[in-house]
Amino acid sequence: MDLEPTSEQAALRDELRRFLADRFDPDTRRACADHPGAVDPAAWKELASMGVFSLTLAEADGGVGLGLAEAAIVFEELGRAAVPGPLAATFLAATLGGDLAQAAAAGDAVVGAVVRAEPAIVEHLDALDALLVLSDGAPVVVDRPGGRRLERPLDPLTPVHLVDSLPDGITVGDHADAARLQRDGSLLVAAMQVGLGEAAVVSGTGYAKERQQFGKPIGSFQAVKHLLAEAHVWVDVARAAVHAAAVELDEAAAGGAPPGSTCGVDAARLVASEAAAGATATCVQVHGGMGFTWEVDAHLLLKRAAVLDVAFGSAQAACEARADALAVAARSVSRRR
Amino acid sequence: MRLRATEAEEAFRAELRAWLDEVLPTLPPPPDHEDWAARRAYDTGWQRTLHDAGYAGIAWPTEYGGRGASPSEELIFLEETERAGAPYVGCNFVGTLHAGPTIAVEGTPEQRAAFLPGILRGDHVWCQGFSEPEAGSDLASLRTRAVRDGDHYVVTGQKIWTSHAHVADHCELLVRTDPEAPKHRGISWLIMPMHLPGIEVRPLKTLTGVSEFSEMFLDEVRIPVANRVGDENDGWRVAMVTFGFERGTAFVSELLRSKVLVEDLARIAAARGGGVAWADGGTRRELARCAAELDALWAYTKRNVSRAAHHGNAGSGGSVFKLAYHETRERLGQLAMDLLGRDALALDDPRGATDIAHVEERLYALSLSIAAGTAQIQKNIVGERVLGLPRER
Numbered sequence: 001m002d003l004e005p006t007s008e009q010a011a012l013r014d015e016l017r018r019f020l021a022d023r024f025d026p027d028t029r030r031a032c033a034d035h036p037g038a039v040d041p042a043a044w045k046e047l048a049s050m051g052v053f054s055l056t057l058a059e060a061d062g063g064v065g066l067g068l069a070e071a072a073i074v075f076e077e078l079g080r081a082a083v084p085g086p087l088a089a090t091f092l093a094a095t096l097g098g099d100l101a102q103a104a105a106a107g108d109a110v111v112g113a114v115v116r117a118e119p120a121i122v123e124h125l126d127a128l129d130a131l132l133v134l135s136d137g138a139p140v141v142v143d144r145p146g147g148r149r150l151e152r153p154l155d156p157l158t159p160v161h162l163v164d165s166l167p168d169g170i171t172v173g174d175h176a177d178a179a180r181l182q183r184d185g186s187l188l189v190a191a192m193q194v195g196l197g198e199a200a201v202v203s204g205t206g207y208a209k210e211r212q213q214f215g216k217p218i219g220s221f222q223a224v225k226h227l228l229a230e231a232h233v234w235v236d237v238a239r240a241a242v243h244a245a246a247v248e249l250d251e252a253a254a255g256g257a258p259p260g261s262t263c264g265v266d267a268a269r270l271v272a273s274e275a276a277a278g279a280t281a282t283c284v285q286v287h288g289g290m291g292f293t294w295e296v297d298a299h300l301l302l303k304r305a306a307v308l309d310v311a312f313g314s315a316q317a318a319c320e321a322r323a324d325a326l327a328v329a330a331r332s333v334s335r336r337r
Numbered sequence: 338m339r340l341r342a343t344e345a346e347e348a349f350r351a352e353l354r355a356w357l358d359e360v361l362p363t364l365p366p367p368p369d370h371e372d373w374a375a376r377r378a379y380d381t382g383w384q385r386t387l388h389d390a391g392y393a394g395i396a397w398p399t400e401y402g403g404r405g406a407s408p409s410e411e412l413i414f415l416e417e418t419e420r421a422g423a424p425y426v427g428c429n430f431v432g433t434l435h436a437g438p439t440i441a442v443e444g445t446p447e448q449r450a451a452f453l454p455g456i457l458r459g460d461h462v463w464c465q466g467f468s469e470p471e472a473g474s475d476l477a478s479l480r481t482r483a484v485r486d487g488d489h490y491v492v493t494g495q496k497i498w499t500s501h502a503h504v505a506d507h508c509e510l511l512v513r514t515d516p517e518a519p520k521h522r523g524i525s526w527l528i529m530p531m532h533l534p535g536i537e538v539r540p541l542k543t544l545t546g547v548s549e550f551s552e553m554f555l556d557e558v559r560i561p562v563a564n565r566v567g568d569e570n571d572g573w574r575v576a577m578v579t580f581g582f583e584r585g586t587a588f589v590s591e592l593l594r595s596k597v598l599v600e601d602l603a604r605i606a607a608a609r610g611g612g613v614a615w616a617d618g619g620t621r622r623e624l625a626r627c628a629a630e631l632d633a634l635w636a637y638t639k640r641n642v643s644r645a646a647h648h649g650n651a652g653s654g655g656s657v658f659k660l661a662y663h664e665t666r667e668r669l670g671q672l673a674m675d676l677l678g679r680d681a682l683a684l685d686d687p688r689g690a691t692d693i694a695h696v697e698e699r700l701y702a703l704s705l706s707i708a709a710g711t712a713q714i715q716k717n718i719v720g721e722r723v724l725g726l727p728r729e730r
Contacts, residue, residue: 001346001409003338003636003643069338205724220727222713225720232719233660237630237637244636247340267632270625316622322632323625327615330603 020081039085039127048107067250072191079195084157088188089113125161142169155303185312193276197235200283234275241268266321273315276305357421377504380427384459408645415589432456432463436509464505466496483512502551526572528564585641585651630665663705670699
């Protein structure tokens with residue numbers, strides 16, 4: 001048992017962190033926020049060249065041959081930098097085989113994902129080459145549907161369209177694939193939530209060290225310090241939960257085990273969702289009046305947390321799934337008594 | 338990263354399991370909670386059993402008579418003993434987990450030889466004399482005075498929250514040896530034999546109604562200078578050495594018990610009143626949220642243990658764990674009270690079921706945000722040492 005990242009995993013994380021700090025710095029992010037629009041294709045291609053979408057593909061398929069543990073590390077960094085775009089959906093599309101998968105892996109196709117609903121709210125529609133539609137049945141891929149752009153998206157970096165009806169599309173797997181896409185998507189979202197939460201703690205902490213009131217940095221006051229400490233606590237705990245869930249899935253796959261319970265993923269997702277919501281709200285609070293303005297990035301982190309909260313299921317759905325597993329365990333407690 | 342056990346870890350687990358299966362049925366029934374003489378005998382008997390089987394001082398280096406187990410093996414040990422329902426560390430806590438490791442690192446060869454074997458064999462029980470009525474969170478302001486008189490320190494003062502003091506043989510004692518020095522630099526760490534004249538122990542009743550800890554009054558107690566661990570006035574550093582042993586395993590039994598607790602509360606929610614509580618989305622999701630947080634804390638425990646294996650200790654991980662755990666455990670306790678409703682108004686069980694034990698557990702959980710550093714102090718530690726925020730003082 002060893003939940004510390006290996007030196008290779010740490011190197012992967014550090015390399016990507018440096019790249020993202022350079023390529024998706026806060027100014028670039030702000031520019032996107034002021035001009036909401038499509039995903040930058042050049043940047044998307046660069047992410048692909050870093051292996052972001054092909055990480056878990058076999059080397060024979062042009063991938064890197066790594067596991068979900070590495071994917072969790074990579075997606076945490078994407079969350080930390082608040083990189084816009086349907087990152088998890090494109091990553092998952094790359095695992096489905098066929099031409100679209102190849103294009104997704106290479107960064108030549110931007111693939112979104114949505115749970116089938118009528119009407120459906122679809123993120124980043126203008127940027128999409130294809131849309132993965134999830135439901136209780138087999139997953140399907142559809143061409144970019146038509147839709148009405150909603151003028152006031154919650155997250156300025158995540159434009160949304162209203163799509164009245166989704167075409168039937170082409171089936172790209174079976175029920176087991178649908179379950180895997182949902183599970184892995186939720187895990188990757190949880191990883192991004194950890195990164196986002198960490199970014200919020202770092203931002204709030206940085207401000208609390210600089211901002212002076214009553215002649216002292218506000219971070220010296222326990223009322224402020226404790227808010228940030230609480231935020232850090234749950235982000236740190238959530239990270240361990242995400243790593244453990246990812247490693248568990250990798251080890252089950254390596255041992256040829258059938259996909260076991262999603263309990264670890266559900267728990268990690270729920271804890272990560274709440275950690276991100278809490279940390280980003282704390283970041284706004286610590287920034288005080290400035291935190292309530294459009295000028296300071298705190299609101300972008302808070303709004304991204306809200307977007308992630310309802311991506312690939314939701315924190316609420318993960319909570320109900322964890323409740324189902326708890327009910328099963330409770331019945332076995334009854335039998336033991 | 339991996340969760341899979343190594344072959345050596347699997348072998349350790351299998352051997353331990355086989356031993357527990359064999360030895361646990363031979364143990365006497367646990368004593369009454371308020372019968373301290375019997376509790377001491379039971380706890381030290383278990384320590385002796387561990388010792389004879391080579392499991393005593395599981396994390397201690399072999400050169401001091403310990404098993405020298407890796408942090409992973411220690412985690413396996415705690416996991417397996419909890420699952421098998423083995424006795425807790427009980428009265429052996431301060432000796433095996435605090436004073437013993439401190440003496441191993443900071444003591445003289447004579448002190449190690451004199452005190453460590455007795456701890457490992459379960460011959461001796463230790464207690465901790467750190468906190469004082471006026472020195473709680475601000476421990477370094479402690480006032481118990483030690484005045485040098487030839488080969489002895491003459492110690493006068495008052496200690497509090499001293500668990501197991503009335504059954505202890507030795508006390509790890511912090512005293513002020515230099516009242517003029519800045520508060521952290523005038524403290525010494527002494528080994529106080531509990532049979533010395535001038536020591537009075539008065540048990541304190543906790544809010545759960547049991548006498549778990551005591552006040553200890555010291556009136557000119559003569560402690561040999563040879564019992565000082567570390568240099569005179571260097572006791573604060575010696576006391577802090579313990580934090581370097583933080584392997585993230587302090588709450589393993591606690592956490593595993595809470596995982597069972599949340600399952601039992603789900604059972605109660607489904608069983609009582611025709612399952613109306615479980616059908617209520619708010620209650621159901623609150624239980625699920627607690628379960629998810631405990632899952633996450635189990636992962637975090639493994640993370641801390643891994644960190645300790647790589648770096649020697651879990652760093653700030655202990656504070657982070659404690660803060661998250663107390664919060665979850667507090668909510669679980671409140672859920673238990675809500676689920677039991679008016680049945681929770683007495684600690685006797687009106688229905689002859691064991692559900693009522695949850696009321697006592699709920700009261701006990703209040704200690705988690707107070708003992709061994711309050712939640713507020715832990716948040717200062719996280720804020721200052723992890724996030725690098727400036728101190729208030």
